[in-house]
Structure formats: C-alpha cells, structure tokens
Amino acid sequence: MATECVRSAMKMEIDKLENRGDADNGIQEFKDAAADFMRRQFGVKLDPATEINHCIGSKPALAMLPAAFINPGDITLMTVPGYPVAGTHTKYYGGQVFNMPLYEENGFLPDLDAVPRDVCKKAKLMVINYPNSPTGALADEAFYKKVIDFAKTNNVVVVQDATHILLTYGRKPLSFLQVDGAVDVGVEVHSLSKGFDMIGWRIGFVAGHERIVRAFADIKDNSDSGQFIAIQKAAIVALADTSIPVAIRAKYERRLQKLVAALRELGFKTEIPGGSYFLYVPSPKGVAGGTTFETAEDASQFLIRERSICTVPWDEAGPYLRFSVTYQAPNETDEDELMDALRSRLADDKFI
Ligand SMILES: Cc1ncc(COP(=O)(O)O)c(C=O)c1O
Incomplete structure (x- = not known):
C-alpha cells in the first residue's frame, strides 16, 4: 500500500470541490512538485511549465510517444529483453521495431555500434530503460553519453524509461537528464508506481526536451483527460517526502x-x-x-x-x-x- 501520509492526503483531497473535473494535461502544482523532485533528487533543473507533463502512469506515456514520431516504415530501437509497449504502438503506426539484445557480457547495455547503418537511417525513436526491467542492470554516464552521441548523429529521439529509478542499490540513482546533452535529444519517463508504492494509482510524468514534452502533451490531451486531481495532489505529497x-x-x-x-x-x-x-x-x-x-x-x-x-x-x-x-x-x-x-x-x- 502507499505510505500513510499519501493515503491521508488522498482522503482529504477527494472531498474537495475544486478537485472535480477533468485535469487535461495536469495541474501546475503537480508539475512544480515533479520539477522540485528532479532538482532535489538528481540536480536536474527543468522548467515545470514546459519541460514536464504528467501522465496516467508510465505505460500510457510509452504507448503515446510513438504517435508523435512514427510514420509507416520508421523504426523504433528497443531492447530485448525489455518492456514492449512502445514497440507495440510503433507497429500500430506502420513502423517497425529493431531489437537490440541485452547480453550479460555487455552489462546488459545495448551495443549501439552493432545497429546496422540502414536501420540507423530509418530510426526515429530509441527506447531504453534503466534501471532495467527485467535484468536489473544500471546504466552509467559513459553509456548515456554514447546514447546522446548516437541520437545526435542519427537524428533519433531518446525515451529513457526511468520507472524503477528510485530502486537503485549501491550507488545514487542516475537520471539520463543529468548527463550533458540529454535534454537536447530526449525525455525521461518517471512513475510513482515503484519508488513510491503507488502502483495502481496511475501517476507519473514525462520530463526533458521541451518540444518532445509538448508533442507528448498534445497527443495525451487528445487521448485522455488527465489523472484525477485528488490523485495528483496525493502524488505531490509523495514526491515531497524524501523518506x-x-x-x-x-x-x-x-x-x-x-x-x-x-x-x-x-x-x-x-x-x-x-x-x-x-x-x-x-x-x-x-x-x-x-x-x-x-x-x-x-x-x-x-x-x-x-x-x-x-x-x-x-x-x-x-x-x-x-x-x-x-x-x-x-x-x-x-x-x-x-x-x-x-x-x-x-x-x-x-x-x-
Ligand atoms: C520497465 C517498465 N516500464 C513501465 C512500466 C509501467 O509502469 P506504470 O505504468 O505503472 O508507471 C513498468 C511496470 O511494470 C515497467 O516494468
């Protein structure tokens, strides 16, 4: 169950008249709380008005992002094993998935040099996920730098799925957005499901490149009508509580x-x-x-x-x-x- 203070906040917020109605692309207070969290936790400074948008959990965000970038024939680079949602939606838009295998000898990081040139040319999206599900591997700064170089060279948008980021052991959690240049090429998708025990509450956020966030927000606005405001307010309480x-x-x-x-x-x-x-x-x-x-x-x-x-x-x-x-x-x-x-x-x- 979610922590007691989060459940208490929810109990109060659910009774408030102002929390009725569609939230559309989210309330500003949630964006502010997410920006504070990113600054406190990772030292990443983001403009909450333009570089953050809430989502109804990371799964729908991963499902929606291909709509902004994939036309028939375009390629999404995914990892296997991996969380397949963005690849499934890529195919719905007539795109293809190129699978990058994760091998133990490479620390379960994809070998970007092994992506064929013709695939690089057609690639529009790269979806990575660290800490990785299911291997449990972490990415380091050197790997993220390679990803950024690859994205710049090949004009690829990077989506880093950070759903498990707060479950990092033995070192401080590392956000993709901490690495120089990351915000020029991509976004990171965060979720309160794992690190805040809010699985089932359906709340997360997309953060990073302003135009990618805007594209996501546009698709989201035409797909759902936002998470219940009481849940966003309970999530604000969670994001503020470092314990x-x-x-x-x-x-x-x-x-x-x-x-x-x-x-x-x-x-x-x-x-x-x-x-x-x-x-x-x-x-x-x-x-x-x-x-x-x-x-x-x-x-x-x-x-x-x-x-x-x-x-x-x-x-x-x-x-x-x-x-x-x-x-x-x-x-x-x-x-x-x-x-x-x-x-x-x-x-x-x-x-x-
Ligand atoms: C790697 C990964 N990404 C995304 C999700 C979706 O999480 P949520 O939609 O609850 O934020 C999961 C959940 O199992 C996951 O393991």
Whole structure:
C-alpha cells in the first residue's frame, strides 16, 4: 500500500470541490512538485511549465510517444529483453521495431555500434530503460553519453524509461537528464508506481526536451483527460517526502539479498542487481537425473507446474529466469518463511 501520509492526503483531497473535473494535461502544482523532485533528487533543473507533463502512469506515456514520431516504415530501437509497449504502438503506426539484445557480457547495455547503418537511417525513436526491467542492470554516464552521441548523429529521439529509478542499490540513482546533452535529444519517463508504492494509482510524468514534452502533451490531451486531481495532489505529497523511496528501496534490497542467498544455496549463479525488484538469473539446463530444459520457458514451466514457484522466462538474449521480490509479506519473519519455502520446494533438485 502507499505510505500513510499519501493515503491521508488522498482522503482529504477527494472531498474537495475544486478537485472535480477533468485535469487535461495536469495541474501546475503537480508539475512544480515533479520539477522540485528532479532538482532535489538528481540536480536536474527543468522548467515545470514546459519541460514536464504528467501522465496516467508510465505505460500510457510509452504507448503515446510513438504517435508523435512514427510514420509507416520508421523504426523504433528497443531492447530485448525489455518492456514492449512502445514497440507495440510503433507497429500500430506502420513502423517497425529493431531489437537490440541485452547480453550479460555487455552489462546488459545495448551495443549501439552493432545497429546496422540502414536501420540507423530509418530510426526515429530509441527506447531504453534503466534501471532495467527485467535484468536489473544500471546504466552509467559513459553509456548515456554514447546514447546522446548516437541520437545526435542519427537524428533519433531518446525515451529513457526511468520507472524503477528510485530502486537503485549501491550507488545514487542516475537520471539520463543529468548527463550533458540529454535534454537536447530526449525525455525521461518517471512513475510513482515503484519508488513510491503507488502502483495502481496511475501517476507519473514525462520530463526533458521541451518540444518532445509538448508533442507528448498534445497527443495525451487528445487521448485522455488527465489523472484525477485528488490523485495528483496525493502524488505531490509523495514526491515531497524524501523518506518514502528510502524505505521502499531498503525493503526491496533486503528482499533481494534474501532471495540471492537462497538461490545461491540452491546452486543458481546470481548476485544482487544494480536496481529494480527483479532478479534475472541464468536458466538451468535441467535437473540432474531428471528433466532437461531446452529453454527458459521449459524451466519456468517445470518450476510452476512441479514446484509451485512462479518465474517469468526470457529466451530472447539467452535463457534467463526472472524472479521478483514483489510478494506480499508484512514483516521480515514472513519474508524469511517464504525464502525457507523456496529452499524446501527445491531441496531435492540439483539444477544443472
Ligand atoms: C520497465 C517498465 N516500464 C513501465 C512500466 C509501467 O509502469 P506504470 O505504468 O505503472 O508507471 C513498468 C511496470 O511494470 C515497467 O516494468
């Protein structure tokens, strides 16, 4: 559940007459709060009037942005594995998706030098996502600089999906917009779903290049009528409270440590990721003396059908299983019991 102060704000705001009615492209107070958050958290200065627009969560923002840039034959550069929404919408507009694989040996960063020249010519959009879902990898400044150079050379608009940004471990979260030149080539999409426990509330924002934000706002204005103002006002309370993401990050990091410890004991090769609440683990090839797995899909089916353990399989860039620590457990004892259940369900399997 969202933090108590956010829920209390919502309870008050829902009763106020002035919060009725369509919000269209959002209330100025929310844009101001988002600008304050970007300045406080990342040192990024944005004009709240022109460089920020709210969205009803990051998913619809990723769905709408291709409308501004994609004509038939244009290409969107996406990563696999990845969050596919912008690619799906690219295809609705007659565009194509070029998949850039994320390999462990490259730190799960796409190899921009491997994008063929004819693809670069037709590319209009590049969608990246760090901290990455599902690999949990982080991008560093050097990678973002490469992205900016690539975008300038090839006239490509960059969309960096920062949905998991506040779930960064071991170092300070890095915004794409902190890097020199980023605001010239793109936008970053933020969400309150993960870092503020506001999943289901549907609130986020698009920030960065003024004309890209304006293009997005124009499409959004013709697609939805804005998030309920009471929710925007509750989100303002969340954005102003620096303690909320700190507590949420600590919870997920602790849970990831417990999961890593349990999986290592069971023979999996894994370590704490740079970010997100996912753990992306090389998929086993089989169980000694038992089933063989051709794909991560096979392994995932074995785990759910035979052992009642839920994972998401990814086979696009090598076989991997994605575990998640988004389970419901009110306290650490329950978390430990869940990890013990994982250990005991897999105790008799020697994974290859
Ligand atoms: C990488 C990524 N982007 C975007 C989203 C959408 O988040 P929301 O629409 O709740 O902001 C998700 C949610 O699962 C995600 O994992």
